[in-house]
Amino acid sequence: MPEARVIPLRPEDDEPRVPRPPSPSWEEQVTGGLEFLRRRLTGDYETDEFGFDPDLTDHVLLPLLRPLFSRWFRVETHGVENVPGSGGGLVVANHSGTLPVDALMTTVALHDDHPEQRRLRLLGADLVFEMPFVGTVSRKMGTTLACNEDAERLLTGGELVGVFPEGFKGIGKPFRERYTLQRFGRGGFVTAALRTGAPIIPCAIVGAEETYPMLGNAKTIARLLGLPYFPITPTFPVLGPLGLVPLPSKWLIAFGEPIETASFGPAAAEDPMLVFNLTDQVRETIQQSIYQLLLQRKSVFG
């Protein structure tokens, strides 16, 4: 007689179900809200030298982004184990989608899906900080100006820094060029990583390209407004403010294996050839990863 074997009735129940922490009752929520209000009214919270306001980020900004992250774009995060749990690290990602929604979604992904709830400190273009409201809110969310001084300061402070080396070339590219990486700036991000010995974590984002497909670019209007581009999408500016609603594309964010830089030593930042090679290596890795993710994704809105 063959040995008796336990056959699970419902195989999907095999994994022990972790009971979800009970969602707070409405009284607790109101209490938390009141306490938050008291802190805000009396200024009793901490901010750092970059203008980052963790209290506001955790209680207002991230909760606002979460529905967009989980319901609208149904973001799937892969490879968070490649992001170090502590210490500095430079997350380098592709940039797309007319508006920098991909930066916000990556921030949510690293905070909600990483076991250490890591905060991504983004580096933004100076245009961001020139704009009223946008600049202030960005700073409060932890963004700072994309310059080597700030990047190195954050990395030495053990922060996880997010950078999009394509800049406006990536985010403002026409829809027909979707998922092709643009030039990676001047490799400033590599020098920052080399000087501080922080690992570079390549990150590929798929889905952002379809949020606001940019069919045309009204260059004259852009020049008049002092913007790098003025997008024409299927819904904007035809539908006015409604055109600001992003299309509900399916998103995948994948963090690749970290590229270690500490062994080169800080002096390697002065070696342009090494900087170029590393830049290309990061770029190639991200491009490959994007192609893989595109194959994985069933359909654009799937």
Place this chain on the structure above:
Amino acid sequence: MPPAVVLVTGVSRWLGGALAAELARDRFIERVIGVDTVPPSPEVLRRLGRTEFVRADIRNPLIGKVIATASVDTVVHMNISSTPAGSGGRGPMKELNVIGTMQLLAACQRAPSVRRFVLKSTSAVYGASSRDPAVFTEAMQARRVPSGGFAKDSLDIEGYVRSFARRRPDVGVAALRFTNFIGPRIDSLLTHFLRMPLVPTALGYDARVQLLHEDDALAVLAQATTGDFSGTVNVGGEGTLLLSQVIRRLGRLQVPLPSPTLGSVGRLTRRFGFVDYSPEQMRFLNFGRVVDTTVLRDEFGYTPLYTTAEALADYASTVPPVVPPDLVGSVTSRAQAVVDRVGATVASVGQRLRPVPAAPDLRAVRDA
């Protein structure tokens, strides 16, 4: 070697007077000479102790005679005006700041006795713009060079002091770039600005503010005068606050106004002698400025006693709040009590209304 004869310019203001008084208490210093265009107030005069006051204009060559006859060996230059109102308009202000410094430096260059020069400069030389790095170190320069006002004057003054240092390499020159002063007694731009019950700010912007307590400012100036540090150093407290946070912590009300209207509000308040702020101070209110103080702690050898938040708290004790934090606290705790009571009532009512749930996993089976 401690200095024997110290000359302090701008002694009629709070900080200058306090420094002179502090130096006068030092037994090793033979003479302390205070210079200013206006005589000090009786209150400052009382504190000055054995300081000799010379009423002289540093724009006047007379200052050279004072330095030569008293064989001054250490000069502390603090007579730099940050606001047009204090010196009777922008024209006289610039004259006092720039021409005054040039005269003073010319006199110092001629005087062989001078072997130390301390400049009270400002972190405003870094400017304030959207292209600034978050934190300035001494080696960095303004990304957008300040085009006028106090910041421009300070840049010019630092330039002249640098060329003086080149021409007299035997003189130790220390330039102290101070952040905004705050404290219960000092009279600074921010202390005036924040005393207003309604504080106008730029709509859509929130500046990062780094503060320095008056006691720390005084201690750094005294140490720079008697010590032997030469070079440039940023002086500021640890940590930063946002302007909105500062206003809330002081219990003031923030009035965000669109940037273009702020200029006319500034003119209006200036006319009433209330608060005086100029375009470059407006830009400071938009973006703020933070400096790195590693050199201060490691090379200069001073760690501020007050952090930015502590310095603000000390100042706050002298400013009666418009919105007392206790009031906010009591209102929220009262609201909290109401919520608790409603919650308890709802829970008890809900318990009574809810039907008794059937015991799980048991189904009534009728007997055959």
